[in-house]
Amino acid sequence: MSATNGVLVVGAGPVGLVAASQLARLGVPVRLIDVLEAPTDESRAVVIHARSLEMLAALGVRPQLEARGRRVDRFEIADGRTGATRAAVDLTGIPSRHPSMLDIAQPDTEAVLAERAAELGVVVERGVELTALAQDADGVEVTLRTAAEDETARFGWVVGADGAHSTTRHLVGTHLEGGFHGQHFAMADVEVETSLAPTTGRMFTHPDGVAMLFPLRETRARVIFLVDDPGDAAAPTLEQIEALTEERMAGRVRVTGSHWLTYFEIHHAQVPQYRHGRVLLAGDAAHVHSPAGAQGMNTGIQDAANLAWKLALVARHGADPGLLDSYQEERHPVGAEVVRVTTTLTDVGTASGPLAALRDAAMFVVGHVPALGEAAAERLAELTVGYPHSSLSVRHGAHRHGTAKAGEHAPDPEGLRRADGTPVAVEELLERPGFVLLVHGDDGALGDVLGDLGTVVPLDADDEGMALVRPDGYLGLVADTTDPDVLRRYLADVLRVPAAVTAI
Template sequence: MSAHDTDVLIVGAGPVGLTLAIELARAGVPHRLIDRAAEPSPLSRAAGIHSRTLQLLERSGVIEPFLDEGLEVRRGEIAMDGTPRAWFDLSELDERFPFIIDLPQARTEALLADHLAGLGGRIERGVGLVGLFADADGVDVQLQRDGDEAAEAVRCRWVIGCDGGHSTVRTLAPTQLHGSFKGERVLLVDAECEWDVDWPVLRMSLNRHGLAGSFPFTGRRARFFAQLGDLDLADDPTLDDAQRTLADLLSPTLRLTEAHWITTLTLHHGQVPRYRFGRVLLAGDAAHIHSPAGGQGMNTGMQDAWNLAWKLVLVSRGADEALLDSYDRERHPVGARVVKLTTRATRIAMTTVPGVHRLRDTLVGAMVGRDGVRQRLELGLTELDIAYHHSPIVGEHVRRAADDLVEPGDRLPDAGDLATALPAGRHAALVVHPATADDVTTVLDALGDLAEVIAVVTTPMADLPEGATALVDPDDAVADALGLGASGVVVVRPDAYVGYVTVPVDGDGLRHYRTLLGLPTG
């Protein structure tokens, strides 16, 4: 095998690339993070950080500055032709972080970059990818640094494209997006405003001319977007242009007082056919692009990064490279769902068929007003409903099943002190109600150094085996959330999804999980 200059080259230092770099830095995986731009962009397309992303930021050890600086948004309103028709309230969710944190993307990137620097990582700015050739053992790339005539030749094991909707990595992979490319125009505005409405509330407005929304920030600053439909707008819109457009599409009482920036973009909906091309993988907007409605693009991309990161870590430590195929198997359906739903929502919102928009208003208002539908909307918006039940790397060995037992691929329930008890960047094996200390020893022996073993007990365990820790759960909050009334093991992945379940404790089943991950069992 030829020598490598680094293990992982990450192309693109937006939220997705930064998230991936942070996880690799924490695990000590050699990597480089490059970005063609000499400076971070002040144009922050994304605004909202959803509940699931906040949970994972907490696991990355970087949640506090986001909570300190961002604005908690718990409520949302959907209006049809200027009339509020439906509402949602994330406070109803029995979850950690039952809210959205609204924060300009530029600040999200700055906070992530600061955290990466604290881990010893850095961004190489003004460095672009200009060539890529992959073989069986690695990838040869050519990097062009601003001001240098000659390109730098680098050999790495993996290249990860986190370089956005106009991805160079995607082009060189080579692959392309498949979807709708009608070129819908979108107005984005970051501005101070005067607006006699409840604050902070996320707002969406649909009418026959277009779709618009607002994401409140601290003070009276907000991010506004408008999908323009058949409305005319100058290519370089002024504050007055933005004012007129948003008054038409969002609210006639809105007054923009000062713009931080105004821009337009051309919107497409699409996704690459797969996320892995040998030693080249794609994440975030490089893999999927869609409407800003719902604010899920950045969140979906960051969760791509968390899913991929722990697998790259295991492969760097000897796991079979086939483990990386599961990244596509798990995340491609998630991206496809987001693209499908946002495309459908945009078409419904912007219908021009006579009478259809009135029927749309009535049906949407009635449906979202129902408790079950509203809860599904809230779980979908926050991405708390994502699961990997059909993943090739999850499984179970269950002889005594309860109706409410967690399933492999489920998101780990938020219960008791689990959020703070789980190790960062590692698997955890929750040994619930161990019958004896031998149960804990069985798990330690079967999983080896893959996981931190945690005995979940109602009272302190006097004979806890060396190498394990205990989580005292006096009211059985954790056990109940997992659906375990008797002894069993729930293996939690580093991205806080259930990887394996065994009831009762079974060493062979746990060794099988190592096999699923491409790890030796000896």
Template structure:
């Protein structure tokens, strides 16, 4: 088994390390900070990220430190222009969570410890070189320097990533833009704490993000600050008085900073044995709270693939699908957040037109529902991925390969307890839903999937499950309606919660062929694929 080094112990690096451990590979994770951040930084956790953290076993801790957000509102002139509801999102978690990044990191750190992963603090990546068989990394702390050889490196070391520089690549984009004040404060307000609010004011856009207790995150568009200038509590309060209808009174300042909007992305996410994720791969405006969430999905997408390769169970070119799937997502996020920032920073007559358009659009519920699903990142899909596929017939308007796996209510265990697809994804590896009670077919499917995951028979009633206690009962055919399996089909759900393969009727040979020829799975005991890895960082 090849060792994996994760550089950076923010949310992205911690998710990568946790998921690698869950999939059978214990990573070494380092971070140059002597202690975890106490700054709030990224505060918004969307529904798709919550699904991933639930499968990881970390969501309960995160939610305990957060506030649920059920709506987004835009206000101007003392009235609401538009409201977007989250409570009808097609997810088990129809809300966002507002939670300081420091608490998210603490929850993920606790989960990492449970999985046997310890963050090495005060240790950073100083240099690296790679060849076809591994990566030579120089790690440096305040007191020592260490050279290690590892099989793979995951770079989750942020917007100024030393690892990105070490592999000879750089962000390409726009590195000057609007300036904002971020203010993490304790405040008194009569604004309801279940809603994120944006205030469209002639001076510029502002926003309130409710956090647990009396804590809120305030955001203000401002002019370019002077060199070395820092925001003051007085500046924050004066902006709040003028732009937020006089409804926010700051009592204590926790963290104040200026932020300049940058947009950029690396040309490729994979460089031989080094994989870039999160801000190391893409940076963009904080509009919509997409940054941390996109990085978490990067990590979840990458980790299960890297675990298979590191364990010698898949060809190394499986990792090319990480770039193929996630880089277009990063580019789309940059386009979307750029548009949101541009729209939010309009002034004068253009701002009047924007406000009118928002008010009109908000009256069309289908439009706001679609916008909410995009914001929650539930519409992210990989329909053109090189590692997804299907065989046989497929009903229209059902989940396609490369799309987010639906999680319908209505399933129960053979003992009658409610169960969801999301619950089943807490098991490591792939999840194979098999709409058949044919014992021979089920055994052949289990043989084809092997140690890559779990086969779960889906039957219409408990009597059809026989002695298979792992079966789930689907009396209302919710799996059939969601996935188009009919009475005899299969759906392979990847560890990151996306549909990887569908086949109707259920065909073990077709499953085995997909895993071998499309995903690149090797048989147990096959040699590790080191010779197939390009050493070029270009």
């Protein structure tokens, strides 16, 4: 592996596996390490939202994930004492090819992603710990420890995806900033008996603390409870989980057995910078927050998708490293919003007295005003994430009413169909690594300009123009012309790819 362009990914959870796989797809040499000797059997994250599933579909793993999970098309907020539904979010109408949540145990998610990584030539090196790093203008020198020896290696870049207690974060000298009062949760994978629909995820409000229920396959479910500081206890007992379930889920759920029990503490915080020279942080290494809304793993997966294509442009195609500043520019505000919203959800769910009455009234409005319910569904599914104000989002010429804007997620292209007449989705186009350039009109020399950065896809349309879909599915350049110079200037001036790469 060349020290100048090879990437070390630290952490083989979902975020690290997605980062490594996407880098490998884009032709970047990758080494993936994890300090654990074996994959975790702890199922901490269990929900994949629609936006993440679109990205994972482009990676080629959607069918395998769906085979191991359960589709959940509704999310309810209910009173944990009476069982009354306060608000319901219907996901079946969201603007995605995957109008639901996919509930799947994290070990299953990791197994599918590890298989895909191996297909791409990336094998997880287990029992390998990052113990030191030092960087200069040309690369990063690291010390990797195994049971047998310490190894010194050099890489062009390091991606820290090693979780909430990130060693990478510590070694670059940064720390999480935010609410450090700490909140404690009891979490368990259990077998349940319930008359509640298995296609609905739920959050129960209760003065003693919120409770959450996510159905998994068959009779298995994930339950989560906000609890008092458990002290030195590493995990709750099954009897404690049974009691919490009975008390905070209005007696609607009965626990009949357990697979895994744990306590964990959340500090609602974020690092101030995601990029530290040649070291970049993603997922829980960069932000931690409440599990309310099941946003954590999804935010991390989308961090990885955003970062990987930019790092590939720099490591493989010689783009100016300044391009990587856009990772901070685009993803830090998303992480900050997730921290804010999940903190609010947790606090609101625990309200009592007049605040509880106000909360219930607000939820009633959300549940009975269709526009508000639709907006809540799209937000829960993370379909509202976009980068309209990013320096990478460029509009050339006039905007046509009704068309997508730069920085938005690319819609499925109109007029593009398979041989059987069914429409082609943008996620299918992104199964081929790199950018996708959608062209209305004469594509001329555009393929020569784009080169091996991606694929040109001609579309039938009356209006001339082009749209450059980034590998993470978002629109970079949107133009009302097919002039090759417009594309060339975008690649050279905005993405900072050397002129030699984009020359005809």
